[in-house]
Amino acid sequence: MPGILLGDVFPNFEADTTAGWIKFHEFLGNSWGILFSHPRDFTPVCTTELACAAKIEHEFKKRGVKMIALSIDSVEDHKHWSKDVMAFNDDAGSPLPFPIIADDNRELSVQLGMLDPDEKDKDGLPLTARCVFVVGPDKKLKLSILYPATTGRNFDEILRVIDSLQLTAQKKVATPVDWKPGDKVMVIPSLSDAEAASLFPHGMTTKDLPSGKNYLRYTQL
Numbered sequence: 496m497p498g499i500l501l502g503d504v505f506p507n508f509e510a511d512t513t514a515g516w517i518k519f520h521e522f523l524g525n526s527w528g529i530l531f532s533h534p535r536d537f538t539p540v541c542t543t544e545l546a547c548a549a550k551i552e553h554e555f556k557k558r559g560v561k562m563i564a565l566s567i568d569s570v571e572d573h574k575h576w577s578k579d580v581m582a583f584n585d586d587a588g589s590p591l592p593f594p595i596i597a598d599d600n601r602e603l604s605v606q607l608g609m610l611d612p613d614e615k616d617k618d619g620l621p622l623t624a625r626c627v628f629v630v631g632p633d634k635k636l637k638l639s640i641l642y643p644a645t646t647g648r649n650f651d652e653i654l655r656v657i658d659s660l661q662l663t664a665q666k667k668v669a670t671p672v673d674w675k676p677g678d679k680v681m682v683i684p685s686l687s688d689a690e691a692a693s694l695f696p697h698g699m700t701t702k703d704l705p706s707g708k709n710y711l712r713y714t715q716l
């Protein structure tokens with residue numbers, strides 16, 4: 496069964512891209528990475544997504560995350576399409592600030608389990624779904640999100656989860672529903688109250704629950 500699971504080392508694939516030939520791990524270096532796939536070049540939803548990603552590239556850079564896109568067309572198509580994307584952003588003439596992988600033989604899309612069986616091209620071949628893979632500096636998969644071709648992604652949410660991933664990689668906390676940077680976080684269940692008291696100088700608040708179990712423990716970092 497092709498695909499990749501949380502905690503797996505992301506394949507060190509080789510591919511042709513709009514920035515030349517890459518080996519994925521070398522491309523990432525010691526950075527975090529995000530790989531997001533698109534069904535096809537010159538399609539409307541994909542164009543809005545790539546344009547959004549280009550507009551907020553500085554937000555990924557600020558977080559030390561290297562960006563790379565993928566679509567099942569050629570480098571030549573990607574380069575032409577990139578011009579449309581930047582024009583959509585009213586930034587015609589500027590280069591797309593991240594490379595796009597050419598997966599025109601669908602090899603990588605199959606290996607990473609990215610094909611959407613419900614969306615086919617005119618020849619009946621499946622298109623790529625809208626996958627998001629976030630890879631840590633240890634090259635392991637930290638997050639994957641899979642949307643069908645017909646639903647565009649929300650890049651604010653992608654930045655939000657990267658903030659959570661980077662925070663929880665450093666501290667023994669978890670982020671609750673709709674968490675945003677600066678909000679209170681939750682102390683993870685595996686930590687005793689005594690351990691939490693020594694780790695979190697701002698203390699901890701616990702919400703009383705009918706079960707009497709003190710598992711809803713918040714702290715402010």
Ligand code: BEZ
Pocket residue numbers: 534535538539540541542614622644645
């Ligand atoms: C799009 O990007 O607009 C799209 C691509 C494939 C299927 C449906 C929509």
